[in-house]
Amino acid sequence: MAYQPIENYAIIGDMHTVALVAINGSIDWLCIPFFDSPSVFGALLDDEKGGRFQITPRVTDVRCKQFYWPGTNVLITRFLSSQGAAELTDFMPVEPVNETGLHRFRLIRRLTVVRGAIDFILECRPAFNYALDPHQTERITAGAVFSTEKLKLLLSTDKPFEISKNGVVSRFTLREGDTTVFVLSQMTPGSEWAMHTSNKEAERLFRVTVDYWRDWIAQCQYSGRWREMVYRSALTLKLLTFKPTGAIIAAPTTSLPEEVGGERNWDYRFSWIRDSAFTIYAFMRLGFTEEAQRYMEFLSKVYRGFSGDKPPLQVMYGIDGKTELKEMELHHLEGYKGSRPVRIGNNAYKQLQLDIYGELVDAIYLCNKYGAPISYEEWQEVKRLIDWVCRHWQQEDEGIWEVRGRRRHFTYSKLMCWVALDRGLRLAEKRSFPTDVSGWRKVRNEIYTYILEKCWNPRLKSFVQYPGSDALDAATLLMPMVFFVSPTDPKILGTLEAVMRPPQEGGLLANNLLYRYNLDKTADGLRGREGTFNICTFWLVEALARAGQFKSDLLEEAHLLFERMLGFANHVGLYAEQTGFSGEALGNFPQAFTHLALISSAYNLDKALGTRG
Incomplete structure (x- = not known):
């Protein structure tokens, strides 16, 4: 079976893990029981060895469509063929943990024929531990039990099946009005679930899950334009939240390539400080203060109690707060469409990225303003973070884009160090917290002057990636968004004009999509090319929208640009990290960074359009 395009997938989940369901009804990626657990189905990264769980009609003329049950993360895959029509409903129940206090994975696939009589084939071929561990069937x-030393799964079914190649194959026919249920669940000693799930029980779980998601999205306070896309992005971000700790992952996949056949393949199943801080902003914009507060509690545990001059924060953490995220290559997997290497873990956790301090302090500032006020003890921790920034902001680092080349004085890193000082001063004043106000103001002014004098290129009339460079960087578009300068400051307007030139003229905009930087001018330590960065395009929308409140042509x-960008979403409204030359999705999928940027740009664009009547 050939690889599906990345954009052909939708996701379902239970805030512990996520499954990628292809438009043809195949689950090609699923880690059990958690986001960062080894994969059980990994056909996404090796079509032959990776394992999949597919349900599909046994006809050649089948057409497939997918959509989410309105206001939920329950997925419907519709099969249309000459034999008739059927619907496959996929979801993971969101229920309280059992009496032991432990979460138990459960995936429900309910198949109903709504017209005609259709012959189906089910194939469930797990490949445990990234296809490294053998299993017994x-x-x-x-039904059938798949077992390894570490994990035991039950496939519950009332359909006849045969065991083939250590997997399960079932061929059956359903007629109009018939429904059958397949449940994949994690078994534990003494589990009472070793029985087939009835249609009645599946219907109950369906209703419980639908009610959960609808009750959650009903709390959304956004009522502007593009509400459906904003809601879908919010529901996606919620799916990428790890319920036990409040951590937010960057994406639920690993090693989906930024260039097919290239080496830019990374594991995103961790919680980045940067991504998560922006996600907090998006949640708070929509009124989801509980999610923001839960993540702040997670963060406070990882930065509390540091001392000395060692960086107090890592770039990213495991979903349980784990600090060791050693990168490894899985040489036995061929990678998506032959894109090696396949990596698990991410060595970027050892990098120095100074921008994360500004993003974190800004998130704390927002939570204090719109959520629960921080305590004096929490302020002491924040104060130590900012004092550390005062001593180290002049260092070179790897920057927001996690370059694997040499460190530099990246403009964006300096900008976010300024944000750390600025928000710290605002917070101290607002809450009358004790601190070295004059010392912090002095450093804040030094950073401001540094950026204006050294990071501005008068020949290009634009802010650049680092002092002395002629390379543009989409991250500089955030300057007005963090209130470093006015959205109509001549330097920002010059930067907007520069980045919107085509790449062959030194700019970053191609086909209405924005690259993060120009690879011909930025040595990032990696071979190959990459697609345009979806988050950067949304940043451009927001920068133009903010300036457009005063300049109608920019609005x-x-x-x-925003409407065009919406056209690059997939069939269920999801985005990967990047968009390729022909509009294809590239990179890990779906990506939180992209969806939170959609929310922010939609909010601010709607606000700007509203002020003009």
Whole structure:
């Protein structure tokens, strides 16, 4: 079976893990029981060895469509063929943990024929531990059990099946009005789930899950334009939240390539400080203060109690707060469409990225303003973070884009160090917290002067990636968004004009999509090319929208750019990290960074359009 395009997938989940479901009804990526657990189905990274769980009609003329049950993360895959029509409903129940206090994975696939009589084939071929661990397959009354030393799964079914290549194959026919249920669940000693799940029980779980998601999204306070896309982005971000700790992952996949056949393949199943801080902003914009507060509690545990001059924060953490995220290559997997290497873990956790301090302090500032006020003890921790920034802001680092080349004085890193000082001063004043106000103001002014004098290129009339460079960087578009300068400051307007030139003229904009930087001018230590960065395009929309409140032509440009960008979402409204030359999705999928930027740009563009009547 050939690889599906990345954009052909939708996701379902239970805030512990996520499954990628292809438009043809195949689950090609699933880690059990958690986001960062080894994969059980990994056909996404090796079509032959990776394992999959597919349900599909046995006809050649089948057409497939997918959509989410309105206001939920329950997925419907519709099969249309000459034999008839059927619907496959996929979801993971969101229920309280059991009496032991432990979460138990459960995936429900309910298949109903709504017209005609259709012959189906089910194939469930797990490949445990990234297809490294062998497993045993056993037939029981309730279905089939797949077992390794570390994990045991039950496939519950009332359909006949055969065991083939250590997987399960079932061929069956359903007629109009018939429904059958397949449940994949994690088994534990003494589990009472070793029985087939009835249609009645599946319907109950469906209703419980639908109610959960609808009750959650009903709390959203956004009522502007593009509400459906904003809601879908919010629901996606919620799916990428790890319920036990409040951590937010960057994406649920690993090693989906930024260039097919290239080496830019990374594991994103961790919680980045930067991504998560921006996600907090998006949640708070929509009124989801509980999610923001839960993540702040997670963060406070990882930075509390540091001392000395060692960096107090890592770039990223495991979803349980783990600090060791050693990068490894899985040489036995061929990678998506032959894109090696396949990596698990991410060595970027050892990098120095100074921008994360500004993003974190800004998130704390917002939570204090719109959520629960921070305590004096928490302020002491924040104060130590800012004092550390005062001593180290002049260092070179790897920057927001995690370059694997040499360190530099990246403009964006200096900008966010300024944000750390600025928000710290605002917070101290607002809450009358004790601190070295004059010392912090002195450093804040030094950083401001540094950026204006050294990071501005008078020949290009633009802020650049680092002092002395002629390379542009989309991250500089955030300057007005963090209130470093006015959105109509001549230097920002010059930067907007520069980045919107085509790449062959030194700019970053191609086909209405923005590259993060120009690879011909930025040595990032990696071979190959990459696609345009979706978050950067949304940043451009927001920068234009903010300036457009005072310049109508820029507002019109922002509006058109946003509408065009919406056209690059996939069939269920999801985005990967990047968009390729032909509009294809590239990079890990779906990416939180992209969806939070969509929310922010939609909010601010709607606000700008509203002020003009």
